[in-house]
Amino acid sequence: MTVSDEKIKHFITLFLADDLVSFFSLKLSKGWYHYLEELNFLLDLKRYLPEEVVYKMNLLVFSKLDFAIHLLNVSTKNEFSNIVYIKYRTFYDLLSHFATIELDRKIIVLLGLIVQNYKKKTNVIFFSSVIKSMAFYVAFNENIGKILIENRAILMKSREEADGQEMHPGMSLLIVFIFVLILFLTGKCH
Structure with a gap:
């Protein structure tokens, strides 16, 4: 039977509409992973949900995004x-479940604020995480999706380059000097 x-x-x-929205x-208000x-x-089961329920969920998700954008706009603290x-x-x-032109515009605004804060070199770890995660948004406009993926790639490449940079020669000499000094001192103590 189907x-x-x-x-x-x-x-x-x-029987469930109000409870589902509540x-x-x-869950959305907690914001935990x-x-x-x-x-x-x-x-993922959205096709079984009434349009009214999906509409209310959409509004809740949009308000969560709007709150983040507002806070980033007005925040004077870190x-x-x-x-x-x-x-x-x-x-x-x-957010991808509700991808629309309007949501894509909000994502671009959010991206601008994130990049602006990232460039300030404040809370770089947080903003790096945001840029990486934003690449998973499946945009209504595929060009926006490409921009998000490119930003993540640029961030990852700059991280790899920073991690791969060689140490300043003076620092290398200092480390060698300290190592030799430790060996010398431990040899004299025995």
């Missing part, structure tokens, strides 16, 4: 614990 998608939607509308809102992952799994969720890949997976 049950049509429409019957499942009707059942959810009658559940979604609660595993909660965002749970919501992403839920949205405190981003209220928007830590923007550094998680799962947040962008979640």
Whole structure:
């Protein structure tokens, strides 16, 4: 026996719609990685959800993104614990379920703010994580997706170059001198 998608939607509308939206809102408000992952799994079943429920979830996700953009616009401190969720890949997976031209525009605004803050060299680890995670957003406009992926690639390449840079020769000499000094001192103590 099979049950049509429409019957499942009707059942959810009658008995679960409000609870699903409340559940979604609660998990989203926490902004923790595993909660965002749970919501992403839920949205993988979006075809079974009534349009009204999906619409309300969409509004909640958009408001979460708007909050992050607003905070980055007005923040004078280096405190981003209220928007830590923007550094998680799962947040962008979640946004991908609602990809539209409007959301793509918001992602571009967010990217601009992230790059601006990254260039200030404040909280580089946080902003690097955000740039890497943003590449997982599946944009409505594929060119935006390419931009996000290119930004991650540029960031990763600059990181590799920074990690691969040789040490200053003076620093190498200093380390060798300290090592020889330690050997000399430990040899005299025995």
